[in-house]
Amino acid sequence: MQQISRADPAPSRLRYRMNRLMLTPFYRIMLRVGLPFLVAVGGGSLWYSVQENRDAFWGMVVSARESFEQRPEFMVALMAIDGASDGVAEDIRKTLPVTFPVSSFDLPLDEMRDAVAKLDAVESARLRIRQGGVLQIDVVERVPTVVWRNETGLELLDRKGVHVGPVAHRGDQPALPLIVGLGADGHVPEALSLLAAAKPLWPRLRAVQRIGERRWDIVLDRDQRVMLPEDGAVQALERAIAMDQAVELLNRDLMAVDLRLPQRPTLRLTGYAVEELRRMKTMKVGDN
Numbered sequence: 555m556q557q558i559s560r561a562d563p564a565p566s567r568l569r570y571r572m573n574r575l576m577l578t579p580f581y582r583i584m585l586r587v588g589l590p591f592l593v594a595v596g597g598g599s600l601w602y603s604v605q606e607n608r609d610a611f612w613g614m615v616v617s618a619r620e621s622f623e624q625r626p627e628f629m630v631a632l633m634a635i636d637g638a639s640d641g642v643a644e645d646i647r648k649t650l651p652v653t654f655p656v657s658s659f660d661l662p663l664d665e666m667r668d669a670v671a672k673l674d675a676v677e678s679a680r681l682r683i684r685q686g687g688v689l690q691i692d693v694v695e696r697v698p699t700v701v702w703r704n705e706t707g708l709e710l711l712d713r714k715g716v717h718v719g720p721v722a723h724r725g726d727q728p729a730l731p732l733i734v735g736l737g738a739d740g741h742v743p744e745a746l747s748l749l750a751a752a753k754p755l756w757p758r759l760r761a762v763q764r765i766g767e768r769r770w771d772i773v774l775d776r777d778q779r780v781m782l783p784e785d786g787a788v789q790a791l792e793r794a795i796a797m798d799q800a801v802e803l804l805n806r807d808l809m810a811v812d813l814r815l816p817q818r819p820t821l822r823l824t825g826y827a828v829e830e831l832r833r834m835k836t837m838k839v840g841d842n
Contacts, residue, residue, distance in 0.1 A: 631655045631687045638693040642675045658683045674717045701727050703734045715742035735764030751788050779810040
């Protein structure tokens with residue numbers, strides 16, 4: 555009887571391993587997703603490596619971006635400034651020379667706000683684009699508190715000593731007190747404390763002067779001075795005012811009340827008072 559040979563139905567070792575590999579989830583994902591992705595990236599990189607293709611691609615991106623940013627709802631046509639005086643508003647417009655209309659995407663609001671805040675007269679600023687295509691600038695101005703006379707002229711300062719702006723003549727700000735001297739702008743809060751303590755002397759007060767960048771003099775009319783110490787100036791001034799109220803000290807022929815040494819206050823007489831005192835002494839000696 556002849557024997558019939560049949561093919562072995564078992565797969566070969568290579569085919570068996572390929573079938574097992576196809577059943578692996580990671581391999582199936584890589585075959586379905588990873589391979590097409592690599593082909594797409596490779597093809598895109600090859601296309602992008604040509605200079606003409608790169609120029610065309612970025613030209614298309616720029617054109618799409620410009621067409622989006624230039625849409626009417628993103629355009630700014632006006633500037634509105636609130637909280638600023640006419641002069642400060644004009645300075646802001648000069649600081650921000652914006653040509654309207656302009657896309658809101660082309661306005662660096664943070665940089666513009668910093669530029670406005672650097673103006674002497676501006677304490678703080680807030681910029682925003684409001685409905686209707688308006689660049690809104692809300693400003694808080696510095697409030698001038700004193701006039702400072704220095705070597706270059708007159709300056710307005712706020713209560714922290716920050717420069718607000720120049721002033722041409724003292725008479726332009728008659729309601730503000732005057733401080734004088736080198737370095738006085740760095741000690742405005744102390745000067746304001748002295749001015750508050752000197753309220754009974756305001757009708758005669760001319761200025762608060764910084765001496766040697768270390769202490770203050772209260773300057774009154776008739777060229778009188780109250781010379782204050784470096785430390786405890788307010789307390790020393792209050793004692794001088796108390797003496798004046800008790801015995802009308804500052805109504806006498808005095809050039810200065812020197813309080814630099816608290817334990818030994820000194821009175822400086824005027825030339826006329828000195829002559830009168832000498833004359834009185836001479837008369838007393840002659841009488842004897």
